[in-house]
Amino acid sequence: MPGAEPGRRRVAALAGAVLVVGSLVAGCSLTGDSPDPTPSGTATPRPFTVMSTDQVRVTDPAAVTDTASAMLTVNVFQRLMSADPGQSALKPDAARDCGFIESPTVYTCTLNEDEFFHNGHPLTSSDVEFSIERAARLDVPGSSATLLSSLRKIETPDPLTVRFVLSRVDTQFGWALASPAASLVDEEVYDADKVQAPDKPIVGSGPFSVTSYAKDEIALQRYPTYVGRNRPSLDAVVYRSVPDSATIEDAMNKGTTDVVWRGLDDAAVTRLSSQAAADGDANTANGFHQSVLTGLRVLQLEWSPTSASRADKGLRQAIALALQGDRTSDSVVPGGVPGHTATFALGGKTTPKVTWNKRIILTLGYDSTEPNGQDIATQVRTRLENTGGLSVRLRPDETGDLTLVDRKAWTATALAWLQPYLAAPLPASAKTVQATENAFRQVPPTDEATANRLLATLQKQTATDLVVLPISQSDEYVYARIGVRLSATSFGPGWQLGLFGLSRG
Template sequence: MSAADRGRRRTRVLPAALVGALLLTGCSLGGSPTPTPSGTATPRPFTVMSTDQVRVTDPAAVTDSASAMLTTNVFQRLMTADPGQSALKPDAARDCGFITSATIYTCTLNEDEFFHNGHPLTSSDVKFSIERAARLDVRGSSAGLLSSLRKIETPDPVTVRFVLSRVDTQFGWALASPAASIVDEEVYDADRVQAPDEPIVGSGPFRVTSFEKNAIGLQRYEDYVGRSRPSLDSLVYRSEPDSASIEDAMNKGLTDVVWRGLDDAAVTRLSSQAAADGDADTANGFHQSVLTGVRVLQLEWSRSSRSRANKGLRQAIALSLQGDRTSDSVVPGGVPGHIAIFPLGGKTHPRVTWTKRITLTLGYDSTEPNGLDTATQIRTRLEDTGGLSVQLRPDETGDLTLVDRKAWTATALAWLQPYLEAPLPATAASVAATENAFTSLPLRSAADDATADRLLATLQKQAATDLVVLPVTQSDEYVYARAGVRLSASSFGPGWQLGLFGISRG
């Protein structure tokens, strides 16, 4: 960082509006709450509820949906996209592209970008953030999308040049993913993941004013410069232990928006009420929005499992799940490039080709709607083969892990990433070659599009042969908004992460 940049940081002061934000929800980031006059009831903050708990606040280490949601709303990336769309849009950048070379991706930052703590956001911070994410390389994060990066140049405070080791026309999507979020180099450690009790400093639409295990206070950042300006002044994101707690809060008027928190029984009840109402409202006064096909469950083999190398075992497990499967590829239906490759339904006859019973562990997220029920059903199917015992491991990684997945962006390559990062050793070289062939395509003509579809089909077919990532189900997701609350078309991030910036009153 240049001396000029350091000088700019010293002269920037924290806006008065942000000082006041530190007092939200009793505050945990310094100062004391403003006392409430005697006899005056404290108004309930605008509340978003879910069972998804934010576990990680450092964007370089995000691997779960709730933490990705927080990152989407608190941090900026150079690029972004509309929900579910495959066209990149600038955010912290004014523009990005391959201008001078097919292996140099250049971005120009917006003018007057500042972090929530008042520090200017410069090209130096971008370089630090991207290099840090690639260095930390947290397994399961989106850092793997940065694999083509060789070095970063910053000729001036608003220009960033990404020098790539090979042609990678998909690199812009890497810069739209959580790991590419921009952090303040004066706050974040270059060599370790920031703990949740350490400062959370981004430049996104909202700033964090308090962080507890089950409740996060957020306030609109008035100096935000980017694509997703928020409407709400402040809100609280609260994670509840189960669906019943959320439904009770809806009935008592204690929440304004519900995202990914209700189990199948609750959704069925509320959907019936909404279907019977002319305005699609539930009996407790919430409007139901249906996000078609955006909830995707997959079963993922741990690369450290000793049983992963057993081909007969992998095939038997895939067959045992076929009758319940509603998703037919690692790339879900509706995503450009998807092909149907895994069979659905019908009679199957999984063959036990091993002589001694195998014990496997099955990990799952206990906070996910129906997480235990789905894991139990999978265990039953696997044990019905006659050659397996399966131990459930809530909130742990097992030999197999049930993942309620949201891709970082709405591209086939983002959905394929868990497989591309850990194919079988025997196929790793051919998978890497196919991926490189895809990312080197210019994608500008019908011929290029046809080649891209062919290469994506090859990757999906190989995934269906390796069977280390198994599609399980693809279903709708439901969001509920209280009367008087509106969710706009921009209420979600590129991979259908909840965008709090798209929520408004009235």
């Protein structure tokens, strides 16, 4: 039976439209309430500001592949399911409940009542069907859409019920619905066959609505009729992306930012950490409280599936050995994630063997906005060129033969961390990898031993294929101005910054 008809939904929207006033201007999407005017003769107060070097590149959740865009998605859009940061237990969000009720291949969700998008349109099962089918159809490379691979069809017997009929037993399907690509969008605003451009309306149903969007600054305001598990405290937030660490530190000193998330280089972090360590309350000299997120910065090196050099086994082995001395992460699944198995050697003396006759030229892509991105890429290039058989050319903000990735998984599961490898294993390993993944997806949640054995098999295969290489796992830091509270729930399932967890103390 089809979902709610658009005509009926528009009738319902007339009742909900009074909740939110939406309007559009060039390069700007206004999807929430308009702010109160500033009284004549008074200075406009500085908005609550979060600063980072990470730039939001994509505003369509179906196409998100980077950390900052995932952060925006977590705050502006809802998913049927979610999870506490770093936890492996699913929690409902836009859904009241979800589960395998009728059959092990039918995942049924019941939506919350009185859910509305930021533009006042009601959120129904028809929007859910549209959103999930759209993400699976677009299947943007590098997005979390591949997690939906077991979906066969969607049934919507009534406006609040959604049935996901699967092609196989998949106990991990609920996690797919908690990932960015499974975010819910208004079927009357988004194109079913095309990624929404950033200058088009940004319409979700999450804790915050977007009031303006520009390349380096996004203004958000609290959505007053939000229904879900992440109710925000702040009325308005500005997320500002700046060019470098020095700009962030200057803003901290001048008091023009309230929270700093990523972006500070090693020298700045060392200075601030020394100040925090000397202070009994872990506060810095410029008035910020330092929070240490242990082991949350994960760097990996990925081979592009389209690279002509990727098929050379001797080359892959030489590159893995060249990086071993600097490696601090021993698996594609980081330490601390349930199911982690050490599979890559750390340290020691290595002798990469050049098994090819002519010098090979490779490109190395990296994100220039990530902390120390250029320095790390330069170090990787040096290690590779020290083999004597390679010439490596850096490509900032591009994908190369090899790409340095500062990764946050979509959710805190081993399968989410393995996804970049599972999406593009070596052709010779593809059947084995697919069979192992399918077997893992069928394991009941109570059979932890079997699940860990299969995850270990996949991790060992990554160390054989060497197309995704772990480089490092280190701490990440968040700085909140004294008087600003960063709660335990200030993050999404994959430790994306949740603006909904911030408040003034």
